[in-house]
Amino acid sequence: MASSHARSVKACTACRQVKLKCDAREKFPDQCSRCKARGLACTIDATFKRTPARRRLEEVTKQLQDIKQALGISPHSNGIPSAEGIRERADSLDHIPDHSGATDTSRRSYDGRPSKPDIPVQPLFGLDRPDGIPSKLMTMTLGTVEVDPHLTLQLFQYYADNLHQYSPIISNTVTIDKLQRSEPLLFWTIIIIACRNDPACPVIFPGLINPYRELLGSCMVRSPYSLRSIQAILLISLWPFPIRTQPEDPGWIYVGAAMNAAQHLGIHRPAVSRGRSDPEFTASECTLTWAACFWVSTQISSHLGICPPLHNAIDMDAIVDASRENALSRELAPGTHIQYCLAKLSEIMTNPMAAALQDPLLRAFEDELNSLKTKYDDMWSNRLEVQLLVAKLMLFAMAMSQIERREDERADILSSDSSNEPKKVVLYSALATAVQVINLVHRMFSDIIAKYPSGHHDFVFPLPKVYFRGITFSAVFLLRYFILDPSPFPSDMELARNNVTMVHDLFARFSNHPFDEAARVVKFLEALGRQNLPRATLRKINIRDRLGAGLVMAGIKTAWEMQKEMAQAEKDVSEDDPSPIRESEGVTPVTGHSAGTDQVLPETQIHLPMPMVTDGPDAWLSGLDLPGGMWDVFNDSFWGPNDLPLEGFPGFVQ
Template sequence: MSPSQSESDLSAFEGNGNSKRGSIRESGSSRKKFACVECRQQKSKCDAHERAPEPCTKCAKKDVPCILKRDFRRTYKRARNEAIEKRFKELTRTLTNLSSEDILKKIEQEQKDLLSGQNFTKEKLKIKKLSTTQSNVSSSVPSWDIEEITNGDADATEDNKVENEQCSISDQQLVCSPKSLGEVYMSSDDIAELFQEFATKYHPFLPVVDISRGAESIYSLSPCLFWVILLIGLRRKSGAIDLMTKLSSLVKSILAEITISPIIRYTPSENDEPVLNVASVYSVQAFLLYTFWPPLTSSLSADTSWNTIGTAMFQAIRVGLNCAEFSKEYESANSELISEQVRTWVCCNVVSQIIASSFGFPAYVSFDHAVIIATAENQDKNERHRVPLPIKQMAQIAHFENQVISTMNSNPSNELGMVGGEQKQPLLHVLNQQLSQLEMNLEENNLDSMRKFLLLVAKVHLLTYYFTDTFPKHKKESTDVRLMSLSEIASNFETKRGLVRVFNAAIDLLGHSTKMWQTDPAIIKYFPGVFVLNIWQSACIISKLVHSSLSAVLDIDRGKKAYQDAVSLTFNASVLKHDMAYRSSAIMKSIWSMFANMHGDWKRDKVCQVDKFANDFNLGISIKSRMSVSVFFDCLYILREKCGMAKIRREAQQLEDEEDYDEEDENNSEEQRAAQRRTLSRIRHPEESARKIIKTTPLDPNPINAANTSSGSSLASPNSQPADVLSLNGILNKSSPRNIPMALEEPNALTNNPSLQEEDQQSLVPSLFGLPERSIDPSPGHNPQLALPEHWDNWESDSVWRDVDILMNEFAFNPTV
């Protein structure tokens, strides 16, 4: 450093400059002494003002230039290095088609932008954080917490960085050439819009896809994954119902071909020719997304989640994801691909356990060494195959759910595998302690609202096992606690204490869901299907206990509010009228009304107040074959049973009315009497009645007739022509109408379909307890006439019986077990 430079720089610091760390004010002087650039960057003490014009001690020791600069701002090297690394990966994918001169120019410009310290100062990073947060308020995308960097928390910084990378996407990554699949054509603008919709609204729930690759790159690696992403992005697009229906059929055909006739690629790359039926790590990701957001159906029996997650697990093993880290087959694979495979294998186990626990089935899981090590809390930050923080937390929760199932259903001498009564309560205490420790660990590591939802679901699933300790009490016969032994009384007390805890846990889950909705009114529209099912199941627990012999010790008002919120949440989660979310909201109203009537009858049957305290009611369950969600199916079974009995009574009364009417009108003609019978009786033509029941589920798959081979007819649905049957060859050979853009904003698209308008569905909140309708997020387009039909308040109505009968009969379980 020259003397003239030092003197000029030192003189420039005279005046009203701000005092910085490392500066020294001389006693009795107004001159400020500043540290050099290097010392200020390292936050170390500087003696440049003492040694001038010689370099300071630290710069002289490091043999670096000692520069004094007034407007210097410290750069955050971690953020700069991360940006350089990320940009380098992008450049390697985009520079392949450029000439050498263009590459050199582009690298030179990138170098100037990335290495400029002014782009990574504290102030600019805070501005970036603020703008990112504001732009993502409506999309609930986790933001990059810059304060973690400022405080020097390396672990939290790494986790937040990964989460941010999983959710952020640039305009360059949205660039994609037009694509077509069969008769579906997507322009570049359509693809960018849907890809952005997926990245900001759906991806945070399950960040398994590396969206930083960009749309074009994902298509090159797996057309199947590409089209699944676009299909999910269409779920909430205004006016895209018809397009979503067409694309859904095409995607089903691709997934079927991958399942039955796959082309295996262990190490796929962008240089490979895009093939629809290729099975690889990316097709497994497609199945995972398809499982979380399955096709819209009207009944639980038609939900494909259980089938597709099983296919995903088997396919993952087939392509070797369970041994990606140590198998010799992957010696030539790059680190990035192995990280993709490890992350996907972990997500396979996570989604499989979530689906299994929510549907009451055994899980396709393999919490092997690779999964446990990848999700370990003390995972080395420098390890080459890292798992993002959200997936790591989801894996820990899923592993706990698996431990609950394997612990509480591990008795080979029991027909249902359930542990004995003497072991059940001690095991529940141990598992609850483990859950508390898990909750503490997760809360210390920036647990977001989506992962918090899964943690609360796991707590509800654990505590519902207290229901299996008691006998079913929805009949009038009750067990008198005054006749129990001391040990039985103690066990009964522990059971009831556990039921109070599950009541509060269910309220906590619904309260957290409502808070998520109030914070971001749009988030409920993008909930995975299994999340909506979890809300419904928790609401059933609340309804059952509010109308039980424990009601005197429960916070009834809090339970009512949570239940009303659950009705509103499921209703607003509906995509189309008559889908499962829409129907669940209606059935919930019937369940509450039914249990209220049953509870009222029980209270009237008791002679005195002592009898009410001495006898239990509605605390047990008959169905115990569905593990942690047996309570949910038991509530549906009771509703179906009660509705069936009411139906029989109505039919008997109708027959009596017909006989009386015939006696009074003997003079009427035979034709008139026949017409009157058809008007009064609802079971005159049972076959036609059955067809009407099928028509109440318009979103479920149509039956496919087994055509007579001698007639030469092809495989076809009763409601479709043979030409509509899809095959992979047909998809590949069909011409694409490239001149027809995707009509996302068709004005009358929603008017001509049975779905609710988006703005109406967001604002509607069905009333459960006879209160006026209210709205968490009022909308100018609110239409009060779109509320649920009033007949759902009458749980004895034919509509309720038909709906629940279909739902129960078609769900492939024996309700008598």
């Protein structure tokens, strides 16, 4: 890895503690070999000092004695106290001294304030009165899959308890039996999202994919859409199906159809001016659906580097006014306000005149975002914190794009590295924000995984796709500005490396197949983390016309430049040595066999269609000639990762 600042530490803390050789630097962003084999946390810390084994034993013994004393157990006894004794002394546990020197932050949010439990969700679908529900439900069939009333109740309960909080766009007035009778699209959308995520559900998801697509297509070609159909389209945009390559993801198209259909119904207008085109729904439910259109579309557009489809000041102000009037749910109101700030900034940053006012604009929007935590203090949750942090990181990425554009125009990059104070402020604000995103989402994942049955290993990414993109975006930001183009402070580089490793390990844990969504991000991070392009070349690789998302796209372009150099090097070697060249990634694109094994990979993953882009800012993509499934890795990462390929796997055949 090219760097003008050598790392002061090469070994992780676990290997340094036992004085063993460590290959953390060579394995980055993966864990070192020893930590990976033993399931240890692989962390680089220049300030770490070994603790002799005898001292560690003394500390553990002292803590054990303190606990025994607090519970009323004799220091020399191995007995277990009675329940009464524990209750009498329970309060004294709060005063056990901490001899580890660590600070307890497990119950604190990342701004230092004590974290509050998430706001409980209001009962949905009438599930607070479940006794009489099964008798009202029917056995529903889609394709060859039958869902009986008890499975229906199980999946709707799972959705209400675990998934609705991430996509709060359905009112609590709707009932399951009503959806079965009159809104089949929303009914089956909830079923298919829940059955894919619920580990206790029978394996019915593969059999529902194609029939659901037919149902969705038939609903989308009919006009006008019902309000519930619009809600269903928004949900499937947030929880998309597995796809083979990311350009095939129809989420952005779905959102556009939903917004146009909502305007067709007139629900984008203030309640007082709406007609009676859909008298079944209340004004508040219409407002909720229109705000959800804005909320979903802005999140997706920001990760695609496209201006939000709704950026008219009057329309956006009307949505914010609705949130002030309690017309939206407790979760959607602050989330909508966050996206409102991001949409305003995206619109302004596309104006060439904004560059001259970037610093005050940056401060103004950051202050406005920070003020939302106080404004919605009683509604705040970890989910909203992630949305806020990702929006701030997008803000910083847009600012960095403008700063680097000005540096390129002035051609004074080297001097600006040491004298550009606004750039330093943006970078270190972004460093703190990216680290917070990664740690908070990692903690959310850990809480979700704890709910899975013991021994369950086939994890599905348990959050909406925007969370996937947010944590990947954070890792790429750290790679780009603190590792590939390192900070003069080794501690910043170590912090960035540790958090990129955390993201890598997280996605490796969720990977169930070499070509699924998580595996593709793992390969992308490895390709970036282990590249050795010169710093001057790295600084020239940029994409300026995709707002904050241009950072991820530039990362893909960096990997492409690296692949070109590798291909040229292999070509030079082949001209000198006629012996066969070993294929990269252990895959032979001709036969599809994994190097060193007899396993045959799916042919559809070896011969992938090459998207052809002949003009525009993405024309360089057509020059890619990657072996085997590697195109899938880079192509998907370019647009943002998604799910398991459809073709070539049991249950996913078209």
